[in-house]
Amino acid sequence: MERAPLFEKILNYSQKYMARFHIPGHRQGAGLPPQLQNMAPELAKMDLTEVSGLDDLHSPEGVIAEAQSLAACLYGADNTYFLVNGTSCGLQALVLSAAGEGDRILVPRNAHSSVLGGLIFSGAVPEYLQPKIIPYFEIASGIPAGDVAHRISTKNKYKAVLAIHPTYYGTVGDLTGLVQASHQVDMPVIVDEAHGTHLYFQAQTPCGALKCGADCVVQSVHKTGGSFTQSSWLHLKGDRINKKRLKDSLRLVQTTSPSYLLMASLDAARLQLMVHGKQIMQRTLELAVEARKSISQIKGTVLLGEEHTGTGFVGIDPTRLVISVKGLGLTGYKVKQILSSRYGVEVEMADINNVVAIISLGTTPNDVHLLVKALHDLYDRERHNAGKGQVSMVLPPVPPLKLSPRQAWMTGTRSVKINEVSGQISGEMVCVYPPGIPVLYPGEEITAEIMDYLQAVRKMKLHCQGPQDPELNYIRVLDY
Ligand SMILES: Cc1ncc(COP(=O)(O)O)c(C=O)c1O
Numbered sequence: 001m002e003r004a005p006l007f008e009k010i011l012n013y014s015q016k017y018m019a020r021f022h023i024p025g026h027r028q029g030a031g032l033p034p035q036l037q038n039m040a041p042e043l044a045k046m047d048l049t050e051v052s053g054l055d056d057l058h059s060p061e062g063v064i065a066e067a068q069s070l071a072a073c074l075y076g077a078d079n080t081y082f083l084v085n086g087t088s089c090g091l092q093a094l095v096l097s098a099a100g101e102g103d104r105i106l107v108p109r110n111a112h113s114s115v116l117g118g119l120i121f122s123g124a125v126p127e128y129l130q131p132k133i134i135p136y137f138e139i140a141s142g143i144p145a146g147d148v149a150h151r152i153s154t155k156n157k158y159k160a161v162l163a164i165h166p167t168y169y170g171t172v173g174d175l176t177g178l179v180q181a182s183h184q185v186d187m188p189v190i191v192d193e194a195h196g197t198h199l200y201f202q203a204q205t206p207c208g209a210l211k212c213g214a215d216c217v218v219q220s221v222h223k224t225g226g227s228f229t230q231s232s233w234l235h236l237k238g239d240r241i242n243k244k245r246l247k248d249s250l251r252l253v254q255t256t257s258p259s260y261l262l263m264a265s266l267d268a269a270r271l272q273l274m275v276h277g278k279q280i281m282q283r284t285l286e287l288a289v290e291a292r293k294s295i296s297q298i299k300g301t302v303l304l305g306e307e308h309t310g311t312g313f314v315g316i317d318p319t320r321l322v323i324s325v326k327g328l329g330l331t332g333y334k335v336k337q338i339l340s341s342r343y344g345v346e347v348e349m350a351d352i353n354n355v356v357a358i359i360s361l362g363t364t365p366n367d368v369h370l371l372v373k374a375l376h377d378l379y380d381r382e383r384h385n386a387g388k389g390q391v392s393m394v395l396p397p398v399p400p401l402k403l404s405p406r407q408a409w410m411t412g413t414r415s416v417k418i419n420e421v422s423g424q425i426s427g428e429m430v431c432v433y434p435p436g437i438p439v440l441y442p443g444e445e446i447t448a449e450i451m452d453y454l455q456a457v458r459k460m461k462l463h464c465q466g467p468q469d470p471e472l473n474y475i476r477v478l479d480y
Contacts, residue, residue, distance in 0.1 A: 001070070002271065002274075002275055003271070004067070004264075004267045004268045004270070004271040005063050005066045005067055005070070005267065006055075006063050006064060006066070006067035006260075006263055006264055006266075006267035007067075007264040007265075007267045007268045007271075009053075009054065009063045010046050010048060010054065010260050010264045011046065011264075013048070013051075013053065013054060014028065014042075014045040014046045014048065015045070022051050023049060023257065024047060024048070024049060024257075026044070026047070028044060028045040028047070028048075029041055029044030029045055029047075032044060043261060046260065046261055046264060047259065047260070047261050048260040048261075049257045049258060049259065049260060050257070050258070054260065057082060057084070057254070057258040057263065058247075058250070058251050058254070058256070064082065064263065067082070067263070067266070067267040067270070068080045068081060068082055068233075070267075070270060070271075070274075071233055071235075071266070071267075071270045072235065074200075074270055074273065074274050075200060075208070075210055075217075075235050076210050076211070076237075077210060077217070077235035077236055077237050078236055078237050078238065079235070079236045079243065080233050080234065080235050080236070081233060081234045081236075081246075081247075081250055082231070082233050082258075082262075082263050082266050083218070083231070083232040083233055083234055083250075083254065084230060084231065084254060084255060084258040084259055084262045084263065085230065085232075085253065085254055085255065086114075086220060086222070086230050086231075086232050087112070087114070087192065087194040087218045087219065087220045087232045088112065088114035088117070089114070089232075089250070089253040089254055090218035090232055090233075090234040090250075091112060091114045091115050091118055091162075091190070091192055091218055092114055092115075092117050092118035092121060092249075092253045093118075093234070093246060093249035093250045093252070093253050093254075094118070094160075094190045094216055094218065094234070094241065094246070094249070095115060095118025095119060095121070095122050095124060095160075095162075095190070096118055096121055096122045096245075096249040096252065096253070097241055097242060097245040097246040097248075097249045098124075098159050098160035098188060098190060098241060099122055099124035099159035099160060100122055100123060100124065101122070101123030101124070101406075102123065102124075102125060102404075103122075103123075103124045103125065103159045104124070104125050104126075104127055104157065104158045104159065105119075105124045105125070105126055105127070105158055105159050105160050105161070105162070106126075106127050106129055106148060106151065106152075106158050106160070106161040106162065107119075107126040107127070107128055107129065107161075107162050108128070108129045108131055108142075108143050108162060108163070108164055109128045109129065109130055109131060109398065109437050109438055109441075110131050110140040110164065110167070110436060110437045110438070111162055111164065111192065112164075112192060112194065113429070113466075115162060115192075116405055116429060116441065116442075119404070119405040119406065120405045120406045120409045121252075121253075121406075122406070123404060123406040123407075124159070124404070124406075125401070125404045126401070126404075126405065126441075127151070127158065127401075128398055128401075128441070129143045129147060129148065129151075130143075130395075130398055130437070131143055131312055131437060132144065132311045132312025132313075133311070133312075133395075133435050133437075134169075134171075134304070134308055134311050134312070134313070135311065136302065136308075136324060136326070137169075137302075137304055137308070137322060137324050137353060137354055138352075138353050138434040138435050139169050139322070139351065139353075139354065139434060139435050139436065140167065140169075140312075140435050140436055140437045141167065141169070141171045141173070141311055141312035141313040142163075142164070142165075142167060142171055142172065142173030142312045142313045143163070143173060143178075143312065144173065144174070144312055145173060145174040145175075145177030145178040145181060146177075148161055148178050148181060148182070149177070149178075149181035152181055152182060152184075152185050152187060153185075157185070158187055159187070159188075160187060160188045160189070160190050160241075161178070161182050161187060161188075161189055161190070162189075162190045162191075162192065163175055163178055163189060163190070163191050163192070163209075163214070164191075164192045165191050165192070165193055165196060165206075165209045165212075165214075166193075166195050166196050166199075166206060166316075166317050166320070167195070167313075168195060168349070168356070168436075169304065169320065169322050169356065170195070170304070170316050170317035170318075170319070170320025170322065171304075171312075171313035171315070171316055171317075172206040172207075172313060172314065172315045172316070172317070173312060173313055173314060174314050175189075175191070175207075175209055175212040175213075175214065176207070176212045176213060179212055179213040179214055180213070183213070186240065187240070188215040188216065188240035188241050189213075189214045189215050189216075190214075190215065190216050190218075190241075191209035191214040191216065191217045191218070192218060193208070193209045193217045193218060193219045194218065194219065194220040194223060194232070195220065195223055195224065195317070195320070196208060196209065196219060196224070196317070197219040197220065197221050197223065197224050197225035197273075198224040198225060198273075198277075198281060198284070198319070198360070198361070199317070200277070201273070201277040201278050201280070201281040202278065202281040202282060202285055204285050204318065205281070205285070205317055205318065205319070206315040206316070206317055210235055210237060214237070215236070215237055215238055215240045215241055216234065216235065216236050216237070216241050216246075217234070217235045217237075218232060218233075218234045218235075219232060219233055219234075219235070220232045221233055221266055221269050221270075223358075223360075224319075224358070224360050224361070225269050225273060225361075226269040226272055226273070226361050226362070227262070227265040227266045227268070227269035228261060228262050228265040230259075230262055231262040231263070231265055231266045231269075233266060234246075234250075280361045281361075284319055284359055284360060284361055284363065285318060285319065287359050287363055287365060287368050288318045288319045288321070288359040289318065290365075290368060291321060291357075291359060291368045291371065291372065292305070292318065292321070294368075294372040295321065295323060295371075295372060295375060298372070298375045298376055298379055299327070299379050299383070300325065300327035300328040300329075300378075300379045300382070300383060301323050301324060301325055301327060301328065301375060301379070302323070302324040302326070302327065303321060303322070303323055303324075304316065304321075304322035304323075304324070304354075319358065319359040319360065320356065320358060320359075321356065321357040321358070321359065322354050322356050323354060323355050323356070323357065323375070324353055324354050325353070325354065325355060326353050328378065328379060328382050328383070328385060329382065329384075329385025330378075330382055330385060331350075331352050331353075332350035332351050332352055332353055332354045332355045333350045333351075333352065333463070335350065335355050335378065336349070336350035336355050338378065339355070339371075339374055339378075342374075343370065343373075343374035343377070343378075344370070345370050345371050345374045347371075351433045351434050351436060351463070352433060352434050352462065352463065353434055357371060393432075393434075393453070393456065393457070393460075393462075395435065395437060395439060395453070396439060396447065396449040396450045396452075396453045397447075397449065399440065399444045399445045399446065399447045399450055400444065400445045400447075401441075401443055401444050401445075402425050402443055402444065402445050403425060403442075403443035403478070404443055405441065405442050405443055407443060408425070408426075408427060408442035408443035408478060409442060411427070411478045411479065411480065412478070412479040413427030413428070413476040413477060413478060413479055414427075414476065414477060414479040415468070415469070415474040415475070415476050415477075416474060416475055416476075416477050417473070417474060418451070418454060418455055418458060418472055418473060418474065418475060419451070419455065421446045421451050421454075421475045421477060422446060422447065422448045422450075422451040423445070423446065423448075424445075424446050424475075424477035424478070425443065425444065425445055425446070425477060425478040426440040426441065426442055426443070426444050426445075426446050426475065426476075426477060426478070427442055427475075427476040427477050427478050427479075428440070428442055428466055428467050428468065428475070428476045429441050429442060429465075429466035429467075430454065430464060430466050430467050430472075430475070431464065431465040431466045432454075432457050432462050432463070432464050433462065433463040433464070433465070434462075438466065439453060439454070440466075440475075443478075446475065446477065454472055454475070455472075457472060458471065458472040458473070
């Protein structure tokens with residue numbers, strides 16, 4: 001059926017004049033501040049939330065239910081749930097549904113920060129899996145399926161395992177192998193497929209998580225599927241995750257005033273992918289191949305590709321361009337900033353060694369041309385720096401978990417000088433780039449090795465996420 005029922009319903013509804021006495025108070029644009037009034041008047045009219053006839057996200061029975069089941073049908077799920085707070089709320093709801101207070105769950109250490117939120121809400125106890133690091137790029141790849149398989153020996157030891165497929169850097173592990181091992185003990189596999197909405201339409205991309213047999217999969221449709229920012233969906237397959245509990249959890253973590261603009265954009269994106277997904281991905285892949293070919297000829301840069309598989313990953317999404325700029329003698333941060341200010345090229349992200357550019361359904365040949373040209377020019381101008389190299393640091397071992405993230409959250413914290421933290425229990429997450437894998441989570445013991453590592457990070461002024469003091473002069477520890 002080539003229809004977007006939710007989008008159409010909202011469009012029709014928004015065109016009808018009615019004396020409106022409901023929220024949102026801007027009344028289809030009339031009350032918006034002048035700067036916004038004329039920006040997109042038709043969209044402003046569609047900015048509605050639950051009113052009669054438009055169904056209810058939390059108990060859908062009408063047009064939202066219809067739109068969700070069309071999305072389920074496209075991806076081969078049993079049920080799909082629209083999310084208005086991104087993949088973040090989907091992951092939180094899944095952790096809440098899968099594991100309660102004291103239950104154990106397997107979590108990759110480089111999981112998105114929303115997973116920590118889910119652990120705090122639920123009281124579950126994580127057993128962290130350490131991802132492999134891709135040499136030269138110094139970034140996290142994945143967890144070999146064998147590492148998971150050997151931890152799962154008895155039924156009910158863990159309530160669930162979380163997998164990231166693909167990672168931010170576009171790498172994928174052997175998810176089918178991981179699913180098979182987990183299903184042997186009837187354990188659900190929760191997949192963060194935030195960066196993989198587009199993996200279902202062409203054989204040249206890695207296989208999507210649902211096709212690998214995952215039980216529940218969350219996708220940021222806004223990242224690579226063409227919907228508005230913040231809109232995601234969650235797919236459920238089979239009954240290893242309790243559907244009723246999942247719905248209750250979604251109600252707990254989502255707003256009671258869901259944006260119909262976001263949901264309409266999900267419905268329209270689903271229609272576009274359903275009707276044109278194959279051609280769109282074909283074109284996107286052609287651009288990616290073109291970009292890869294050109295960038296691989298630029299001196300001073302190295303592009304992450306199939307030839308690097310083997311270190312925790314078995315495949316790569318060709319539309320994700322991870323470009324090491326080590327050979328230019330500049331940091332990834334500096335290159336990102338120069339690309340933006342000097343060349344008008346905005347990439348997705350940077351770490352100290354790399355920049356990451358995404359080829360997606362909206363990318364044009366001219367965009368690719370500008371990126372390639374800018375990188376060539378950058379080499380010409382900056383090659384005198386070449387050979388200076390970047391930082392490479394070995395991560396300290398995963399520290400012992402003394403308290404669950406929830407217990408740690410409930411305990412007060414105090415700031416302690418970095419040289420006095422050894423032996424204390426961390427009150428915060430500390431994630432250093434590279435490689436972007438947290439060295440500390442709340443509730444973990446700060447070992448002497450971690451203290452030494454953090455002191456080195458502080459001296460080198462590496463980029464850090466999580467701590468209240470990003471310069472790492474102080475760390476927040478639990479205050480018993
Ligand atoms: C791997 C991964 N998972 C989950 C998320 C959260 O997704 P969202 O922004 O849709 O909440 C992100 C966000 O960047 C991410 O990179």
